[in-house]
Amino acid sequence: MQKKNVQGAGAVVLGLLVLVCVTCFLGTLPGYAQQVVNATLSGTVSDPSGANVPGAEVTATNQATNSIVSSKSDSSGSYIFPSLPPGTYTLRATKSGFQTQVMTGVVLQVNQQATINIKLTVGAVSTSVEVSGAAPLVQTTSASLGTVITGEKIKQLPLNLREFGGLAVLVPGTTIDNGGFANSDIGSPFSQTTYVANGTRSASNNILVDGVMSRNLTFGGFAIQPPPDAIQEFKIQTNIYDAAFGTSAGSTINVVLKSGTNQFHGGAWEFLRNDALDARNFFATTRPEFRRNQFGGEAGGPIQKNKTFVYGSIELLRRVEGNSSTTTIPAGPQLSGNMSGALTGTIQNLCGAGGPSNLNYDSGQLFDPATLSNYVCPSGANAGSTILVGTPISGNIITNIDPVAQKLISYVPAPNRTGFPNFVQNTPVVENDYQWNVRVDHTIGPNDQIFGHYLFA
Numbered sequence: 001m002q003k004k005n006v007q008g009a010g011a012v013v014l015g016l017l018v019l020v021c022v023t024c025f026l027g028t029l030p031g032y033a034q035q036v037v038n039a040t041l042s043g044t045v046s047d048p049s050g051a052n053v054p055g056a057e058v059t060a061t062n063q064a065t066n067s068i069v070s071s072k073s074d075s076s077g078s079y080i081f082p083s084l085p086p087g088t089y090t091l092r093a094t095k096s097g098f099q100t101q102v103m104t105g106v107v108l109q110v111n112q113q114a115t116i117n118i119k120l121t122v123g124a125v126s127t128s129v130e131v132s133g134a135a136p137l138v139q140t141t142s143a144s145l146g147t148v149i150t151g152e153k154i155k156q157l158p159l160n161l162r163e164f165g166g167l168a169v170l171v172p173g174t175t176i177d178n179g180g181f182a183n184s185d186i187g188s189p190f191s192q193t194t195y196v197a198n199g200t201r202s203a204s205n206n207i208l209v210d211g212v213m214s215r216n217l218t219f220g221g222f223a224i225q226p227p228p229d230a231i232q233e234f235k236i237q238t239n240i241y242d243a244a245f246g247t248s249a250g251s252t253i254n255v256v257l258k259s260g261t262n263q264f265h266g267g268a269w270e271f272l273r274n275d276a277l278d279a280r281n282f283f284a285t286t287r288p289e290f291r292r293n294q295f296g297g298e299a300g301g302p303i304q305k306n307k308t309f310v311y312g313s314i315e316l317l318r319r320v321e322g323n324s325s326t327t328t329i330p331a332g333p334q335l336s337g338n339m340s341g342a343l344t345g346t347i348q349n350l351c352g353a354g355g356p357s358n359l360n361y362d363s364g365q366l367f368d369p370a371t372l373s374n375y376v377c378p379s380g381a382n383a384g385s386t387i388l389v390g391t392p393i394s395g396n397i398i399t400n401i402d403p404v405a406q407k408l409i410s411y412v413p414a415p416n417r418t419g420f421p422n423f424v425q426n427t428p429v430v431e432n433d434y435q436w437n438v439r440v441d442h443t444i445g446p447n448d449q450i451f452g453h454y455l456f457a
Contacts, residue, residue: 036244037211037256039108042080043117045073045093052077053120056095060106063088064261066306067443085441085449086110086232086256091118099123102130109148110235110256146237147171151258154228162271162294163225164234166193168253173238177202182221189433190457191221197238197251204250210257210439210453213247224457226437229267229298230313232256257453259441260309264301270294275322288322289428303440312438319431326421335409337398339366350389352381359389366393433457 045056056073060081073079091103098120108114121129149167159166168174177183177194182202187194194202203220207213216223234255237245245252275290296315303310334341342364349355355377367390375389401409415422435457443449 036111036208036254038083038085039110039112039114040080040082041084041089041091041106041108041114041116042078043115044077045079045095045118045120046077047098047120048122053095053098056093056098056118056120058118059092060084061090061092063090063104065259065302065309065441065443066262067449068446069449070446084108085259085451086112091116093118093120095120097122099129104130109150110233110254111146111237112148146235148233148235150233151228151231154231154233159228161192162228163190163193163222164228164231164255165191165195165222165225165253168195168197168236168251171197171236171238171251173197174236174251182216182219187219187221188216188223189431190223190225190435191216191219193225194221197236198249200250202250204248206245206248206250206252207255208252209255209455210451211254214255214455224435224455226255226257226435226455227296227313227315229269229296229315230258230311230437232258257437257439258298258300258311258313259439259451260300260302260311262302262305262309264299266297266299268295268297290321292319292321293317306443308440308442310438310440312436314436315434317431317433319429321429321431323427323429325425327423327425328421329412329415329423330409331415331422335412337401339393339396339398342366342396349380350387351377351379351383351385355380355382361392364396366396366398367391368393 041060045053045058047053052073054073054075054077056077056079057070058073058079059068059070061068062085064087069081069084071079071081086109087107089106089108091106093101099122101118101120103116103118106116147170149164149170154164154167157167169176174195174197177196180194180196180202181187182191182194182205195205196202197205201220205215205220207215207222209224209226214223215221234253236251236253238251245254271292271294273290273292275287278287278290280287294315294317296313298311298313300309300311302308343362344364346363347360348363350359350361356379367388369390371390372388373390374386377383377385377387413423417424435455437453437455439451439453441449441451
């Protein structure tokens, strides 16, 4: 397992990402993503006596991108930033006759509704009071219950298969879903790790990526799972949603992708597992073939400093795993339609004990499927039940095999073991997956920002 950081990511990589983003923006439509992804910050500005201070200028500066958003306290001293991208901010409040109040290290998380009240001190505006590491943010505007998993936790906690969905079980009210309805066996190949919440099916969870639904619409579960390195943080809400989070009875998992910053940054990784590193099962004579390589890279930085930023990542998965499965296949006379071996000599009535005598048949009797019809049992243990009856095939010997079936029979392999089941298949499982994403953020003005992303898997 190896991961290394590459500081000063190449301009060539960023140029390619920009080209892809420009193409994607041509077809972009506005959506409600920021309403469910971005944070809301509000509060009141007051003087030392506790009286509200109207007309105070309040600014929030994103420490990673230097983007500045401004607000002004109203007649009641209240200010609000209705939509701030998750990140770390510096909050600054100024008003004539008062010292400038500066708060650094204000961390806003996905869909957080936070409150910070600011108290100004009488003095010259040129004098500032700086508070490092703001007090814990209070959320009083929403009763929604949820847990935020930060990017550092995503990368540092053990993640089998490197799918962030596996961390959903850290949240109260959730548990692992082993092979459930939304699992990759019948759903998306990116739903190898699924979970259930509040006692509902795994298919009842809603998945949002940057505010856009990323849910497998057929079976539920993840339509795509971006690599952990591409995720800034995610939040799981298991109870008391507001109106923006509907469509599901389980939980809502709200993912925010990384965005570029004023600093070029990048990384590359490879996670390797294979049979050469595995111990042999105590009861096995050999180690089954197993090779799994998961590798990729990321890069991000400014297109225009303090204004436009780009980030992208790509991850590939190559897996070959030894696999054995068993089944029962027709052999010998069965291939020519002779199924007499299925007859048992035990007579049973299709309507159960006491049923009509004309429905007494061998328990292994076959019937012509073209003649089957519904029949309501007039008597017997199953009286009143509807069963299927048809013309029995004499001696269980099929004489009218369809030409298409006859052609297919020629491809049936010979049994390779005795007993039941009589066939073992040792074809390896091969998996070749890849996914990539790119995101562009742009600051239009002091109060307007726009972003777009494209994901493909």
